Amino acid sequence: MANELALMTQPLPPFKLERYFAQYEFKAKYLLSASDCEALTLHELLAHADPDSLSRWNNLALGYTESQGLPALREEVALLYPGLSADDVLIVTPEEGIYIAMMTLLKPGDHVIAISPAYQSLYEIARSRGCDVTPWRVRADPQGWHVDLDELAHAINDRTRLLVINFPHNPTGYLPAHSEWQAVIDLAAQHNLVVFSDEMYRYLEYDPALRLPPACSMYERGISLSGLSKSFALPGLRIGWLAAQDRKLMERWLEYKDYTTICSSAPSEVLALIALRNREWLVERNLTIIKDNLAEAERFFGEYAAWFTWRRPTAGSVAFVQWKGLLPVEQLCREMLEWYGVMIVPATVFDMDGPYFRLGLGRRNFTEAIGQVRAYLRAAGAESHMLATGGL
Numbered sequence: 001m002a003n004e005l006a007l008m009t010q011p012l013p014p015f016k017l018e019r020y021f022a023q024y025e026f027k028a029k030y031l032l033s034a035s036d037c038e039a040l041t042l043h044e045l046l047a048h049a050d051p052d053s054l055s056r057w058n059n060l061a062l063g064y065t066e067s068q069g070l071p072a073l074r075e076e077v078a079l080l081y082p083g084l085s086a087d088d089v090l091i092v093t094p095e096e097g098i099y100i101a102m103m104t105l106l107k108p109g110d111h112v113i114a115i116s117p118a119y120q121s122l123y124e125i126a127r128s129r130g131c132d133v134t135p136w137r138v139r140a141d142p143q144g145w146h147v148d149l150d151e152l153a154h155a156i157n158d159r160t161r162l163l164v165i166n167f168p169h170n171p172t173g174y175l176p177a178h179s180e181w182q183a184v185i186d187l188a189a190q191h192n193l194v195v196f197s198d199e200m201y202r203y204l205e206y207d208p209a210l211r212l213p214p215a216c217s218m219y220e221r222g223i224s225l226s227g228l229s230k231s232f233a234l235p236g237l238r239i240g241w242l243a244a245q246d247r248k249l250m251e252r253w254l255e256y257k258d259y260t261t262i263c264s265s266a267p268s269e270v271l272a273l274i275a276l277r278n279r280e281w282l283v284e285r286n287l288t289i290i291k292d293n294l295a296e297a298e299r300f301f302g303e304y305a306a307w308f309t310w311r312r313p314t315a316g317s318v319a320f321v322q323w324k325g326l327l328p329v330e331q332l333c334r335e336m337l338e339w340y341g342v343m344i345v346p347a348t349v350f351d352m353d354g355p356y357f358r359l360g361l362g363r364r365n366f367t368e369a370i371g372q373v374r375a376y377l378r379a380a381g382a383e384s385h386m387l388a389t390g391g392l
């Protein structure tokens with residue numbers, strides 16, 4: 001039996017989105033699909049340091065750090081999670097947090113339900129570990145996006161161990177209502193499921209009243225993943241965290257982290273502390289950029305309504321736009337990149353078939369990049385020709 005299960009595990013396939021970015025991120029002039037917000041400079045961040053964190057920065061020894069994470073940073077993180085303390089927080093790189101959690105929670109033969117489309121590691125690690133993964137779809141409707149709770153309930157079986165979700169959702173910007181979120185947690189609790197909740201885009205709700213409580217505070221088997229890469233505009237720090245009430249799980253995570261990074265980077269931890277102590281300012285800065293870009297996007301998609309279906313996101317720094325032309329969306333993205341230097345990620349990179357692409361709303365050159373899209377569409381010539389025949 002053990003051998004049989006070992007055979008079920010498979011090597012991890014390439015991470016499509018990360019490979020796509022690796023190819024073009026530092027070559028393309030405009031990144032119109034980036035999910036992070038305009039990165040802060042070190043200078044800007046340090047200018048906001050309080051005396052305690054500035055002294056930590058100036059006197060920092062570049063040695064190994066505590067494996068669980070700088071205690072002052074964990075205390076700051078714990079403030080985001082009612083009912084949890086610094087001991088319930090593990091500092092990791094966000095992607096590392098997904099890996100550690102999946103590797104410690106799952107065994108071959110487990111059944112996992114994962115939100116779809118999704119950031120690939122949220123389902124791929126489980127799959128390669130020999131788990132059965134059922135997608136729980138975020139579906140398009142004329143107004144926006146939705147999930148179906150009955151579909152989730154029907155997907156649960158006797159072997160279901162884990163529910164993986166990501167709200168605010170990448171790539172659609174979908175956010176469930178409070179009542180729906182509570183119903184998801186209630187359903188998980190009824191079936192004793194662990195909930196892995198990727199909350200990387202939390203705090204980017206356009207209406208703060210819509211912000212959902214974190215999974216780790218709502219539910220004793222809830223795990224919240226978050227970090228500084230998206231909502232806090234500091235992806236280069238490579239700092240995130242896992243938060244959960246289950247201390248036994250924390251012990252296993254710590255043991256596992258010895259095989260990934262052992263401990264986090266000392267300078268990054270102090271910079272992360274400065275960032276979290278200034279989180280209101282940082283979130284406000286990023287939301288201002290996103291909302292300005294949203295207004296620009298709505299103008300553009302209003303103007304080009306015959307070409308695209310625009311579904312307004314509710315939260316986060318991305319939207320998923322439907323292309324209505326007959327030209328395959330992959331070709332549209334390729335031509336935009338080759339001819340106008342605008343990198344746009346098509347849905348196939350999210351293992352999805354439909355004619356969608358992801359639009360990033362967090363960068364300051366958004367208007368300029370959209371201008372290039374406009375120029376492309378105009379240069380493509382007779383718009384009706386492209387729509388009618390699918391050719392340029």
Ligand SMILES: Cc1ncc(COP(=O)(O)O)c(C=O)c1O
Nearest residue numbers: 035093094095119170198200229
């Ligand atoms: C939903 C989601 N989770 C996790 C991550 C990983 O974050 P990081 O790149 O900072 O490791 C990303 C990055 O794009 C993401 O979109």
